[in-house]
Amino acid sequence: MSYTLGEIKKLIMADPDMGEVLKQYPLRITPHIxxxxxxxxxxxxxxFVPDVREIKRDGGFRDPLGEEELSPVSGLVHRYPDRVLWLVTERCAAFCRFCTRKRLWATGIRNHNREDFNLALGYIEGNPKIREVILSGGDPLTLKPGxxxxxxxxxxxxxxxxxxxxxxxxxxxxxxxITQATVLALKEAQPLYLNIHVNHPQELTTEVRRVLTAIADAGxxxxxxxxxxxxxNDNPETLESLFRALLTLRVRPYYLLQPDLMEGTSHFRPPLSLGIKIMKHLRHRLSGMAMPHFMVDLPGGGGKIELVPSFIRDIDDDFVxxxxxxxxxxxxxLEHSESRELLTLFREHL
Ligand code: SF4
Incomplete structure (x- = not known):
C-alpha cells in the first residue's frame, strides 16, 4: 500500500489543530516520498507528515545553531575560520518535519537573488583563510542546473x-x-564532495539507488x-542496515547527527546517551568504512563536536x-609514567 498526497492531506486534516500547524510549517511532500x-x-x-506537536512550546529555539548571528552577509554562515556554509537557496523539494532551518518556511521561502550571490562570493573572495565552501540550504540541487x-x-x-x-x-x-545536467555541473567543479541526507533504509528505493550509482559513476x-x-531510526538494527546499504552504493556514511534543539521538534529527539550506545554497538559490528561520526551541533553556534563511546575500562601504572x-x-x-597523562586525557574526555 502507498499513499497519494491527497490521501495524506485528508488523513491529517481530521485533527482540528492541524490548520495552525500548516500555517506555521506547511506540508511539502514529493510524489516519490x-x-x-x-x-x-x-x-x-x-x-514528512506534519504533527500537532510541532506548535507546542518545548523549550527549543527558532535558530538553534545561532546561524543568523554568524552570517556576515545574507545566506552565508561563517562559523569556522577555514570554511563557510552557503545557503544558496531556501527551497526544498520536501519538508522534513525535524528540520533545523524550518524557521525559513514560516517566513516564506525566498530565492536568493543575484545581489545576494555577489555579496556572498565577494565575502569568500575577500577571506583567503576560507578553503572550503559548503553549499546547503534549502537544497542546492533544487536550483536549475545552469x-x-x-x-x-x-x-x-x-x-x-x-x-x-x-x-x-x-x-x-x-x-x-537529478538530471544529467546536474551531474555534469557537479563533475565539472571537482574536487567536490556530495553529501546526501538519508535516514532510513526504506528511503533507498530502486530509483534512489539508480541515481546514486550514476553520481558515483561520474566520479x-x-x-x-x-x-x-x-x-x-533510533535502533542499531535500522542504522546498521542503512550504513551497510549506503556503503554498497559507494556512499560513505559520514555523520550520524543528534537532532538540533529546533523548537517544536522535541518529539524527534532521542536522549544523547542512546546515540552513544548505538555507536558502541555498531563499532563492534561494522567495518570502519561504514561507521559515521556521531555528532552534536552545540546550541548558540558552539559548533559540532563528536561523541565517541569509550572502550577504556581502567588504567593503572602499568596497563590500560x-x-x-x-x-x-x-x-x-604503558610506557614509564604514561599512565598519569592518559588518566588526565581520559578524565578530560569524561
Ligand atoms: S533543509 Fe534539509 S532537512 Fe530541512 S527540509 Fe530541506 S531537505 Fe529537509
Missing part, C-alpha cells in the same frame, strides 16, 4: 577555495529531479548525513584495560 509511505506513522510518514553551474564556476574561480561540498536531500526525495565522491530520530568486542578485557602496556 508519498509513494514510499506504507502506513500511517511509519518511518517515512514520521519524517544556476548551479554558474555558482560552482564562480567559486572555482576563487584561488584559495580548495574544496566544495554540496549537501542535498534531492536524490532521496525526488530522484528523477563524484559521495557521503551521507543521517539524523538520529525517535521512532524513525580495554573492553573487547566480545565484552572481555584486554590490557595494553
Amino acid at each position: 508519498a509513494r514510499q509511505i506504507k502506513r500511517v506513522g511509519d518511518p517515512i510518514w514520521r519524517q 544556476v548551479l553551474l554558474e555558482i560552482l564556476r564562480a567559486i572555482r574561480r576563487i584561488p584559495h577555495v580548495e574544496i566544495i561540498r554540496v549537501h542535498t536531500r534531492l536524490p532521496v526525495v525526488s530522484p528523477k529531479s 563524484i565522491p559521495l557521503g551521507s548525513q543521517t539524523v538520529l530520530l525517535r521512532k524513525v 584495560y580495554f573492553e573487547t568486542r566480545t565484552g572481555g578485557l584486554a590490557r595494553y602496556p
Whole structure:
C-alpha cells in the first residue's frame, strides 16, 4: 500500500489543530516520498507528515545553531575560520518535519537573488583563510542546473577555495529531479564532495539507488548525513542496515547527527546517551568504512563536536584495560609514567 498526497492531506486534516500547524510549517511532500509511505506513522510518514506537536512550546529555539548571528552577509554562515556554509537557496523539494532551518518556511521561502550571490562570493573572495565552501540550504540541487553551474564556476574561480561540498536531500526525495545536467555541473567543479541526507533504509528505493550509482559513476565522491530520530531510526538494527546499504552504493556514511534543539521538534529527539550506545554497538559490528561520526551541533553556534563511546575500562601504572568486542578485557602496556597523562586525557574526555 502507498499513499497519494491527497490521501495524506485528508488523513491529517481530521485533527482540528492541524490548520495552525500548516500555517506555521506547511506540508511539502514529493510524489516519490508519498509513494514510499506504507502506513500511517511509519518511518517515512514520521519524517514528512506534519504533527500537532510541532506548535507546542518545548523549550527549543527558532535558530538553534545561532546561524543568523554568524552570517556576515545574507545566506552565508561563517562559523569556522577555514570554511563557510552557503545557503544558496531556501527551497526544498520536501519538508522534513525535524528540520533545523524550518524557521525559513514560516517566513516564506525566498530565492536568493543575484545581489545576494555577489555579496556572498565577494565575502569568500575577500577571506583567503576560507578553503572550503559548503553549499546547503534549502537544497542546492533544487536550483536549475545552469544556476548551479554558474555558482560552482564562480567559486572555482576563487584561488584559495580548495574544496566544495554540496549537501542535498534531492536524490532521496525526488530522484528523477537529478538530471544529467546536474551531474555534469557537479563533475565539472571537482574536487567536490556530495553529501546526501538519508535516514532510513526504506528511503533507498530502486530509483534512489539508480541515481546514486550514476553520481558515483561520474566520479563524484559521495557521503551521507543521517539524523538520529525517535521512532524513525533510533535502533542499531535500522542504522546498521542503512550504513551497510549506503556503503554498497559507494556512499560513505559520514555523520550520524543528534537532532538540533529546533523548537517544536522535541518529539524527534532521542536522549544523547542512546546515540552513544548505538555507536558502541555498531563499532563492534561494522567495518570502519561504514561507521559515521556521531555528532552534536552545540546550541548558540558552539559548533559540532563528536561523541565517541569509550572502550577504556581502567588504567593503572602499568596497563590500560580495554573492553573487547566480545565484552572481555584486554590490557595494553604503558610506557614509564604514561599512565598519569592518559588518566588526565581520559578524565578530560569524561
Ligand atoms: S531537505 Fe534539509 S533543509 Fe530541506 S527540509 Fe529537509 S532537512 Fe530541512
